[in-house]
Amino acid sequence: MHPYRSHTCGELTKSNVDETVRLSGWVHRKRDHGGLLFIDLRDHYGLTQLVFDPDMGDGFKLAERVRAESVMRIDGPVVARSEDTVNANLPTGAIEILVKDAEILSQAQELPLPVFGEPEYPEDIRLRNRFLDLRREGLHERIVLRSKLIRAMRNSMEDQGFLDYQTPILTASSPEGARDFLVPSRLHPGKFYALPQAPQQFKQLTMVAGFDRYYQIAACFRDEDARADRSAGEFYQLDVEMSFIEQDEVFDVMEKVAADTFGAFAGKMATPRLADKAPFIRIPYKESMLKYGNDKPDLRNPIEIVDITEFFTPEEVTFKAFKNVIAQGGIVRGIPAPGAGDRPRSFFDKLNDWARKDQGAAGLGYIVFEEVDGALAGKGPIAKFFPADILQGMAAKAGIKAGDALFFACDKEAAATALAGNARTRIGTELDLIEKDVFRFCWITDYPIYEFDETEGKVDFSHNPFSMPVGGLEALNTQDPLDVMGQQYDLVCNGYELGSGAIRNADPECMLKAFEIAGHAREDTEKNFAGMLNAFRFGAPPHGGIALGVDRIVMLLADQANIREVTMYPMNQQAEDLLMGAPSEPTNHQLRELHLRHIPPS
RNA sequence: GGGGGUGUAGCUCAGCUGGUUAGAGCGCUGGCCUGUCACGCCAGAGGCCGCGGGUUCGAGUCCCGUCACUCCCGCCA
Numbered sequence: 151m152h153p154y155r156s157h158t159c160g161e162l163t164k165s166n167v168d169e170t171v172r173l174s175g176w177v178h179r180k181r182d183h184g185g186l187l188f189i190d191l192r193d194h195y196g197l198t199q200l201v202f203d204p205d206m207g208d209g210f211k212l213a214e215r216v217r218a219e220s221v222m223r224i225d226g227p228v229v230a231r232s233e234d235t236v237n238a239n240l241p242t243g244a245i246e247i248l249v250k251d252a253e254i255l256s257q258a259q260e261l262p263l264p265v266f267g268e269p270e271y272p273e274d275i276r277l278r279n280r281f282l283d284l285r286r287e288g289l290h291e292r293i294v295l296r297s298k299l300i301r302a303m304r305n306s307m308e309d310q311g312f313l314d315y316q317t318p319i320l321t322a323s324s325p326e327g328a329r330d331f332l333v334p335s336r337l338h339p340g341k342f343y344a345l346p347q348a349p350q351q352f353k354q355l356t357m358v359a360g361f362d363r364y365y366q367i368a369a370c371f372r373d374e375d376a377r378a379d380r381s382a383g384e385f386y387q388l389d390v391e392m393s394f395i396e397q398d399e400v401f402d403v404m405e406k407v408a409a410d411t412f413g414a415f416a417g418k419m420a421t422p423r424l425a426d427k428a429p430f431i432r433i434p435y436k437e438s439m440l441k442y443g444n445d446k447p448d449l450r451n452p453i454e455i456v457d458i459t460e461f462f463t464p465e466e467v468t469f470k471a472f473k474n475v476i477a478q479g480g481i482v483r484g485i486p487a488p489g490a491g492d493r494p495r496s497f498f499d500k501l502n503d504w505a506r507k508d509q510g511a512a513g514l515g516y517i518v519f520e521e522v523d524g525a526l527a528g529k530g531p532i533a534k535f536f537p538a539d540i541l542q543g544m545a546a547k548a549g550i551k552a553g554d555a556l557f558f559a560c561d562k563e564a565a566a567t568a569l570a571g572n573a574r575t576r577i578g579t580e581l582d583l584i585e586k587d588v589f590r591f592c593w594i595t596d597y598p599i600y601e602f603d604e605t606e607g608k609v610d611f612s613h614n615p616f617s618m619p620v621g622g623l624e625a626l627n628t629q630d631p632l633d634v635m636g637q638q639y640d641l642v643c644n645g646y647e648l649g650s651g652a653i654r655n656a657d658p659e660c661m662l663k664a665f666e667i668a669g670h671a672r673e674d675t676e677k678n679f680a681g682m683l684n685a686f687r688f689g690a691p692p693h694g695g696i697a698l699g700v701d702r703i704v705m706l707l708a709d710q711a712n713i714r715e716v717t718m719y720p721m722n723q724q725a726e727d728l729l730m731g732a733p734s735e736p737t738n739h740q741l742r743e744l745h746l747r748h749i750p751p752s
Numbered sequence: 753g754g755g756g757g758u759g760u761a762g763c764u765c766a767g768c769u770g771g772u773u774a775g776a777g778c779g780c781u782g783g784c785c786u787g788u789c790a791c792g793c794c795a796g797a798g799g800c801c802g803c804g805g806g807u808u809c810g811a812g813u814c815c816c817g818u819c820a821c822u823c824c825c826g827c828c829a
Binding site: 179181182183184185186187188190197199201203204231232234235237239240243260261262263264266267269270271272273274275324327328329347348350372373374375376377378380507508510611612613614615616617650722723724 | 755756762763764778779780784785786787788789790791792820821822823824825826827828829
């Protein structure tokens, strides 16, 4: 017989009754009745109930003193449970093992983190004891889900004719974008490699090299601060690039991937959900910023923001507070709150407090609309500043009816847009308007290639510096940079950006010009992107692609709000690995070899 | 770098407007228990109330500072 097991803990059923089996696993739970003792033995595959009888002798004593999470091996016959002791909640619940021989393979000490029942535990303890945390059912299942999802992504890509090509981890620092992780070179004193923020240049070079349809589950490294939906330090992308294509073909490929992942998995989860089917709706960036207040709209929320600046400017409107802001270039965005008319005053006050304290806004004004003598009328602290016909015009534009409220975000365009977007989410949530158990997808398209950076006082790339401007070099030469669109797009689901891509700028002249407009001298661009620019001078196919955040997709499907809940060995928010103790101080020997000296912060 | 929240037993949390000996559940230890599967019953151990300072006759409770964790802003092409 095999030294450890003849079966796993998840497979024995009535058909195995009378077989003598050998199982190994962890002591999940012990129920000691004095004269009779039950142990649920657990492995990756499931649970099996063991029965220990005092008649068996030493094995019983061993079971009495064995601690939870110890590893043991047992032998014994499979016996059918009597009618009244069958456990219908367990796949193996029709049988149990009458233990004849038992051996402790590894004794567990008192646990810093209980596995059974998985009670809530502080995250630092969970991370420090991740090997125990990963034994818990919820996290264990999510990691298995992650594996299956990655397999589904790979299958989807391979089915569509893509091949997996690996790209370097040790590479050159990229001058654009996030902070790099640097790796000192021993052979070249004073020089550093960088970990890739994404295989962006490599995948484009792969297209120039004639490979066509590329994909990779690529590790990406960025030395930026973490968020609940953004891992510290490193994350994975489904990285995709293809040649001789236009935007629609990228969309087709990725909509198939979404169908093979969300479409295939969402209905089978603990809480079954529906996923939008292709084709996903497309929303131009400008429209998204107006209607949803950001470029990653949660379309489960039915609220649509409208611009209502025009109703605040007429002379007969006497609301000075907003008029002053508008006079200085501000705007007013209206956020409809359907059915909020019957909410108590505190509902409106709380939102106003939130806007001031959390959002740093001047406030969130509102008017409640009601029917008076058959006509729509406004009520609330600022309604009195408006003539009836203007209020009615405002309500018509915002799609407001009696019983609804309309909130106002008034500020400079960027601030008003952001406040309105956050208010839309908050109001939708408070009024319980968000659709449940659905994945709503959309493409955000037609991004401007540049934006004006207020703090730097200059034009900068707004989204993706490698994207092809609509109209190419000629557009860059003749149009106001802020009017030039880029052939770039984001895939968005339920308010999360799942991925971002572009048709690439593969024309060296056009690329140099694009960077020049963003304030990068031609010779700097030549130097910083020497490899790629050179490649474009020796026959580059038109190409484009996208990258999807793998972790975020798993997070959404697993219905988790935190990316660490779908990552086996995550770092904490401060980018520390509490399990392995990283980052750590190097030895002097290591530093000497690398020709480095540490200067502590003063 | 900045803002919010949290910090009381190993864990989850209660502890009123400041008041005398800081509680519960889970876990842990010991005992009892032959059909449990969140087993049950009895007993016990376990607290610098995050840390430092202040106000007060008196601080878990109020104030200031600080640290830790977390969420957010900045940042993330």
